[in-house]
Amino acid sequence: MSSTYHTLIIGAGINGLCTCYHLLRQGVRDVGLIEQFGLAHGRGSSHGDSRITRSAYVNADYVRLMQIAHGESWPQLERDADVQLIYPTPGCFFGPPGGKYTSYARAVTEVGVDVEPLTPEEGRKRFPVFRFEDAAGVLYDRTAGLVAAAQAVESLIRLIRRQDGEIRENTTVQRVDITRDPIRVETSAGDFETERLIVTAGPWVSRLLPVLNSQVAVARQTVGFFQLEGAREEFQPGAFPVWGYLLRKGDISYYGLPQFGREGIKLAKHIVSGVDDDPDDVPTQMPEDAIEDLRVFIKAQFVPPVERFLDWETCLYTNTGTEDFILDVHPDNPNVVIGAGFSGHGFKFGPLTGRILSELSLNGKTSIPEFEAARVMFEVPRNV
Numbered sequence: 001m002s003s004t005y006h007t008l009i010i011g012a013g014i015n016g017l018c019t020c021y022h023l024l025r026q027g028v029r030d031v032g033l034i035e036q037f038g039l040a041h042g043r044g045s046s047h048g049d050s051r052i053t054r055s056a057y058v059n060a061d062y063v064r065l066m067q068i069a070h071g072e073s074w075p076q077l078e079r080d081a082d083v084q085l086i087y088p089t090p091g092c093f094f095g096p097p098g099g100k101y102t103s104y105a106r107a108v109t110e111v112g113v114d115v116e117p118l119t120p121e122e123g124r125k126r127f128p129v130f131r132f133e134d135a136a137g138v139l140y141d142r143t144a145g146l147v148a149a150a151q152a153v154e155s156l157i158r159l160i161r162r163q164d165g166e167i168r169e170n171t172t173v174q175r176v177d178i179t180r181d182p183i184r185v186e187t188s189a190g191d192f193e194t195e196r197l198i199v200t201a202g203p204w205v206s207r208l209l210p211v212l213n214s215q216v217a218v219a220r221q222t223v224g225f226f227q228l229e230g231a232r233e234e235f236q237p238g239a240f241p242v243w244g245y246l247l248r249k250g251d252i253s254y255y256g257l258p259q260f261g262r263e264g265i266k267l268a269k270h271i272v273s274g275v276d277d278d279p280d281d282v283p284t285q286m287p288e289d290a291i292e293d294l295r296v297f298i299k300a301q302f303v304p305p306v307e308r309f310l311d312w313e314t315c316l317y318t319n320t321g322t323e324d325f326i327l328d329v330h331p332d333n334p335n336v337v338i339g340a341g342f343s344g345h346g347f348k349f350g351p352l353t354g355r356i357l358s359e360l361s362l363n364g365k366t367s368i369p370e371f372e373a374a375r376v377m378f379e380v381p382r383n384v
Contacts, residue, residue, distance in 0.1 A: 018354025049261025091144025
């Protein structure tokens with residue numbers, strides 16, 4: 001293995017893997033990817049069998065970017081990997097008056113995507129699994145789907161290795177010196193030098209880049225898997241929706257997906273503020289209060305009751321104060337690019353994010369007009 005690189009990427013979650021994939025696809029050589037744990041580990045934000053993809057979003061910039069992800073980025077990855085990664089599934093997004101529902105409805109109308117606003121009564125006919133008793137309305141997202149997340153990660157690893165990308169697992173980055181030229185990266189496996197550095201280190205990113213101190217916070221999420229009463233085919237992709245319960249910005253919301261890859265529907269809170277967890281503090285016991293909270297939500301919002309609780313897992317969000325991603329060059333070194341703060345909604349953008357980060361690293365800008373028009377939204381926050 002090399003000790004000098006053209007481009008070194010720190011963090012092999014979905015965004016680091018997609019960035020490496022795009023660099024190699026563009027013909028860049030001497031690309032390295034460092035991961036502190038084993039590949040496809042369960043300690044961060046990219047593990048698990050499934051994720052939601054959707055056009056319904058809180059503002060029009062994300063809606064426009066999702067059209068590129070749906071129309072170009074995921075199909076390209078599926079072709080290269082020769083595997084289906086997106087399973088079309090109806091999307092159902094709803095919430096009480098005064099929440100994000102109104103902003104979602106306004107954004108999809110502005111862009112003109114295939115998302116239909118429904119009244120609660122119409123929503124009950126289309127999605128009879130939900131009660132919609134407190135809903136201001138329901139968004140029926142026909143562009144939505146389920147992402148085969150574990151298969152996506154496995155496919156990217158395979159593609160990177162096929163293109164001779166160098167992956168260093170179980171290698172902890174101890175220090176990054178961006179004042180040096182070339183940049184020095186000190187690790188548990190020795191020191192490396194690189195012309196360009198891309199940091200996609202998830203919950204550990206601020207430990208490596210002090211510029212992000214106080215700009216991101218980590219929130220551990222508890223995910224539950226439940227079997228509801230009813231025929232099993234009612235809870236499969238294509239029949240059971242991907243869904244989100246939308247409250248006000250910063251409030252705890254909920255989301256869920258059909259059964260996929262394991263038994264039971266997937267259900268979780270969406271916590272984006274008010275906590276800053278230690279990513280190295282790994283839970284060993286089931287959080288009973290969190291699971292009970294999910295049970296209460298099911299009872300209030302779903303028609304079929306819980307037949308039995310099946311399992312649980314955790315994942316980590318790295319949240320920004322605005323819930324917007326950070327996709328930017330480092331303010332002190334243009335040869336360092338940062339992908340961070342995905343705030344619990346970044347996986348669906350992964351192949352597009354990888355393209356953005358790779359192009360920022362190579363050119364300082366991207367070939368994506370929709371991103372460039374909204375670029376200020378994704379800048380590293382500047383303290384004033």
